[in-house]
Amino acid sequence: MNLNDKIYIAGHRGMVGSAILRALQAQGYNNFLLRTSSELDLRNQKAVTDFFSQEKPDYVFLAAAKVGGIVANNTYRADFIYENLMIQNNVIHQAYVNGVAKLMFLGSSCIYPKLALQPLKEEYILTGELEPTNEPYAIAKIAGIKMCDAYRDQYGCDFISVMPTNLYGPNDNYDLTTSHVLPAMLRKFITAKRNGDTSVTIWGTGSPKREFLHVDDLAEACLFLMENYNEAGLVNIGIGEDISILDLALSVKKIVGFEGEILTDTTKPDGTPRKLMDVSKLNELGWKAKITLEEGIQKVYEEIKDCVWSL
Incomplete structure (x- = not known):
């Protein structure tokens, strides 16, 4: 081009x-x-x-x-x-x-x-x-x-x-009824910290792994x-690495600075146990992801931490 x-x-x-x-x-x-x-x-x-x-x-x-x-x-x-x-x-x-x-x-x-x-x-x-x-x-x-x-x-x-x-990233969807797991989690932890809540509940056991x-x-x-x-x-x-939902929640909790506990609602479904992309083809072509998950979540948090979401 x-x-x-x-x-x-x-x-x-x-x-x-x-x-x-x-x-x-x-x-x-x-x-x-x-x-x-x-x-x-x-x-x-x-x-x-x-x-x-x-x-x-x-x-x-x-x-x-x-x-x-x-x-x-x-x-x-x-x-x-x-x-x-x-x-x-x-x-x-x-x-x-x-x-x-x-x-x-x-x-x-x-x-x-x-x-x-x-x-x-x-x-x-x-x-x-x-x-x-x-x-x-x-x-x-x-x-x-x-x-x-x-x-x-x-x-x-x-x-x-x-x-x-x-x-995930800029212009993501933070509607709790339609969003995906990471933006929903960010919103939940930011809101809980803002409201002084003592806990945040995540769906399922927290064991499924996602990239x-x-x-x-x-x-x-x-x-x-x-x-x-x-x-x-x-x-x-993709990035070629995955993380459990519970570990993701712990990472978001740390970045947001929420001091309460994480609860799991095991009445809710876990979904597919694992979903990881093989990115060897892309890597062999000469490209690899640069933004680590922790760095990326930190960037997004800085962008949205002052958002006021309507109920």
């Missing part, structure tokens, strides 16, 4: 898209195509067709998606598969029609089978049954990977796919792959 190339970031106001935008700006890129969902409905085929034909982007980062937690995924199953397929189909196809030099499709670790071996290797895709609660979303993301590969095979398009692990990558590291990896990777299939993006 050249600094004056026209770059379209689909989903530029989300956590991932905004991080990619910041990373590009930091490197001196300045010619961006940015549209909010109200300005450009990516589910609308004609709107996307008109946008691409008029603007002719050189590079595309496809970070736009309908996302949500377990409850939303399982409740709005039709919405999740329909809207994500429409977004992907429209953007990927128009990128081909309008001669985009390169497109990156961003997926999710939920593409892997529910009972896949750990750590999760790229070749494990489609080797078993998916987690039922988010199957529609996962199938849409798998379709996006296969669509990029099909356009590469038939038309020679340089379309690549990347699958990030669990992310967490700061979104700024993800953005750096995406830029690296846009410059250095051109193959079919997919690339995992």
Whole structure:
């Protein structure tokens, strides 16, 4: 990519898209195509067709998606598969029609089978049954990977796919009903400290292990792959290490400065015992994550410690 190339970031106001935008700006890129969902409905085929034909982007980062937690995924199953397929189909196809030099499709670790071996290797895709609660979303993301590969095979398009692990960082979601474990935990501990509470309760036993990558590291990896990777299939993006939920809570407690105790609610489910990405492919290409989990949580805490959340 050249600094004056026209770059379209689909989903530029989300956590991932905004991080990619910041990373590009930091490197001196300045010619961006940015549209909010109200300005450009990516589910609308004609709107996307008109946008691409008029603007002719050189590079595309496809970070736009309908996302949500377990409850939303399982409740709005039709919405999740329909809207994500429409977004992907429209953007990927128009990128081909309008001669985009390169497109990156961003997926999710939920593409892997529910009972896949750990750590999760790229070749494990489609080797078993998916987690039922988010199957529609996962199938849409798998379709996006296969669509990029099909356009590469038939038309020679340089379309690549990347699958990030669990992310956290600026522009994260802190709604306790829809957020993921780390932002929810940060909010709980900050609120408990502010209110003078004596304890914070976490779901389950605390034994499941999860991997967490700061979104700024993800953005750096995406830029690296846009410059250095051109193959079919997919690339995992992660830090390559995981931590138990209880140890994560202890780390957050220390960083926040909460002095109460941590309680576990074993009436709540633990979820999948472990979910760790194998990042050897990415490391062998020449990129490794730089932000440690402790450093990343500290950065996020400094950014949000004074937030006032509505009930």
